[in-house]
Amino acid sequence: MPSRQPDTDSTYPWAEKILPTRLEAIREAEPDVLDRIGGLGYDDDCLFAIRLALEEGLVNAMKHGNRMDPAKRVRLAYRVAPDSVEIRIRDEGGGFDPGVIPDPTVDENLQRPCGRGIMLMRSYMDVVEYACRGAEVRMTKFRRPAQRGSQK
Amino acid sequence: MMQEEPEVVQVTDRDGVKLVRIVSSAILREGEVESLGRALLALAEVPGRRVVLSFLGVRHLTSLVLGKLIHVHKRLAESGGELRLADIDPHIYEVFAITHLDRLFRIFEREDEAVASFAAEPEA
Numbered sequence: 001m002p003s004r005q006p007d008t009d010s011t012y013p014w015a016e017k018i019l020p021t022r023l024e025a026i027r028e029a030e031p032d033v034l035d036r037i038g039g040l041g042y043d044d045d046c047l048f049a050i051r052l053a054l055e056e057g058l059v060n061a062m063k064h065g066n067r068m069d070p071a072k073r074v075r076l077a078y079r080v081a082p083d084s085v086e087i088r089i090r091d092e093g094g095g096f097d098p099g100v101i102p103d104p105t106v107d108e109n110l111q112r113p114c115g116r117g118i119m120l121m122r123s124y125m126d127v128v129e130y131a132c133r134g135a136e137v138r139m140t141k142f143r144r145p146a147q148r149g150s151q152k
Numbered sequence: 153m154m155q156e157e158p159e160v161v162q163v164t165d166r167d168g169v170k171l172v173r174i175v176s177s178a179i180l181r182e183g184e185v186e187s188l189g190r191a192l193l194a195l196a197e198v199p200g201r202r203v204v205l206s207f208l209g210v211r212h213l214t215s216l217v218l219g220k221l222i223h224v225h226k227r228l229a230e231s232g233g234e235l236r237l238a239d240i241d242p243h244i245y246e247v248f249a250i251t252h253l254d255r256l257f258r259i260f261e262r263e264d265e266a267v268a269s270f271a272a273e274p275e276a
Contacts (some may be wrong), residue, residue: 007264014243044243045243050213050244051212055214056214056215059214059215059216104252105252106252108255109257110252110253111222111225111226112222113218113219113220113222113223114215114219116218116219116251117214117215119250119251120247120251121249125153
């Protein structure tokens, strides 16, 4: 796998939001992130992928990390550049080991109602890593080279 | 004061099948997900119920919705009923395929085809 690196151009700085632990806060936080991505001309496939990964990451942080504790918050940091989108989501929970999440696609787990969020993030983003003992997920989506021609 | 439940589905009868159409284009709010789950589980109260859920106009969802659908699928299956899906946007279909839920649910291109598929089978 090629080791592609995200843009480091300071024209596109990191932005940050501190969210309350309410699922409704996800929809309130999304527009700014998605507007920046759309403004740089990323295509619909990329937008769908990043939105899904963003929502799954935030849902996981609130439900599994903060266990919907309204006293806890979620830190969302993001950097939208012409060639890559980076997202970091940190909760205030005790973390987890992503290596022990059962594969939801095998027959015995197919009817389990949970466990698909991490899989979807890994499927739709190019890089998904965990830090802070699992309390922070770091994701990167690289823009496909052909897309640059459609940049506004 | 009771909070008004968000309207997320419309339910109609079609040839002995409950046809459920999702009203919202993106199901994310916890209230919407819970409301969708409650509406579908209410239909599953009747043994052998046949349900078609149309995603027409839905452009986005999260795995929370997938969890609800699996729960409803199991509840219906326990009583001899079934949940079939239709009108799924290509992006959302990909989510079903990645998670292998296209193996758990019967998915049709259009709601008419899903309803007709039940009519072609004798009731349990």
